[in-house]
Amino acid sequence: MRVNPEDVLEVAELIKQLCGVALDETKGYLIESRLADLAAETGCDDYQHLCRKALDGDRTLRTRxxxxxxxxxxxxxxxxxxxxALKHKALPELIDTKANSLLPKRIRIWSAACSTGQEPYSIAMTLYELLPDIQTWDVGILATDISDTAVAHASRGVYGQHEITRGMQSDMLSKYFSQQATGWHxxxxxxxxxxxxxxxxxxxxxDIGPFDVIFCRNVVIYFDAMTRQDVFCRLADRLTxxxxxxxxxxxxxxxxxxxxTPQHHCRAVYYQPGKTAATGVM
Ligand SMILES: C[S@@+](CC[C@H](N)C(=O)[O-])C[C@H]1O[C@@H](n2cnc3c(N)ncnc32)[C@H](O)[C@@H]1O
Incomplete structure (x- = not known):
């Protein structure tokens, strides 16, 4: 199904409204390659018809x-x-502060666009590696994403061989996963x-937080500048x-x-917006 300039405008408006992703007039090819099958399957004559159908209350269609x-x-x-940086800087500092004070031994981390779960599981493995007495801590990781399919995959925690070989070290694999007929669990x-x-x-x-650590990586790159700024300011408000x-x-x-203000540890960049505001560090 061919896309015309009016389709691009209407689809771009819908997408921005649904998830913040900004599509400009050059993105007709992306609309065709990603939405043509869905438009045909749902009996739509063109992309504007697809938009109207999605806006007319079809939540499943909007999700798809x-x-x-x-x-x-x-x-x-x-x-x-x-x-x-999480292992050698953020967590040791948090652990020191909480272990040596009357503060609850609680750590809260949010993976704010977790996709299929590799990020929150990597955070969880990092915590396990660093905290031999993890059972004495109240540790919680919240992993969220706009995609129901991705969240379901993440929550299942089962990965195929190709997914597992991307980034996973063999010692971590044997410690934290078990191999079954359906994949690595x-x-x-x-x-x-x-x-x-x-x-x-x-x-x-x-309704969520506060968090000691937030990971929000590789999601706002698809947003326009204003949406991106708004998201990061609201995330910063959810931090301790x-x-x-x-x-x-x-x-x-x-x-x-x-x-x-960017902070550096080895090759990592991180931000402490609450601390920077309180100390006036420039
Ligand atoms: C490229 S993945 C990044 C996953 C992980 N953070 C990483 O860096 O590997 C981007 C994720 O952002 C999610 N996403 C896009 N728009 C979103 C929104 N408005 N709210 C929450 N998640 C969103 C997508 O569904 C996708 O899973």
Missing amino acids: IVDAITTQETLFFRDNSPFE VKDELRSLIRFEHRNLLNPLD PDGYLFVGSSESLADLGSRF
Whole structure:
């Protein structure tokens, strides 16, 4: 099914409204390649018909459109350096502060666009590696994504050989996964740290947190500047005063002001928007 310029405008409006992804007039090929089958299958004459049908209350169709347009690419320990900074900087500091004070021994981490789960499971493995007495801590990881299909996959915690070989080290694999006929299964001790939920980052976030650490990586790169800024400001509000924010390796928050002054540990960049605001660090 061929796309025309009016289709592109209408689909772009719908997609922005549904998930924040910004499509410009050059993205006709993407609409054709990702939505043509869905439009045909649902009996739509053209893409504008598909948009009307989705807006007319068909939630399943809206979900399928978001799934088709968004990119779920991910892998275990993606880019590695954020996990190194989590292990050698953020978690040791949090653990020291909480272990030596009257604060509850509680750690809360949010993987804010978790895709099929490789990111939150990598966070959970990092925690297990660092905290030999993890049972004495109240640890919780929230893993959310707009895609129901991705969240279901993440929550199942079963990965094929190709997914497993992307980023996973063999010692971690043997410690935290068991091989079964249906694939590599995440062990229960890891899975039980994580709660999986559908969540759209465009919607209010006031009902969750505060978090000691937020990972929000490789999702807002598809948003326009205003939506991106709005999402990061609202994420920062869900952090504890000393909380850490990790973003994707190609993402810079330089346009968001001094609250988002980049901090460095080895090759990783992270942000502490609560701390920066409180200490006035520039
Ligand atoms: C490229 S993946 C990144 C996964 C992981 N964070 C990583 O870096 O490997 C982007 C994810 O963002 C999700 N996403 C897109 N728009 C979203 C929104 N408005 N709210 C929540 N998740 C969204 C997609 O469904 C997809 O799973």
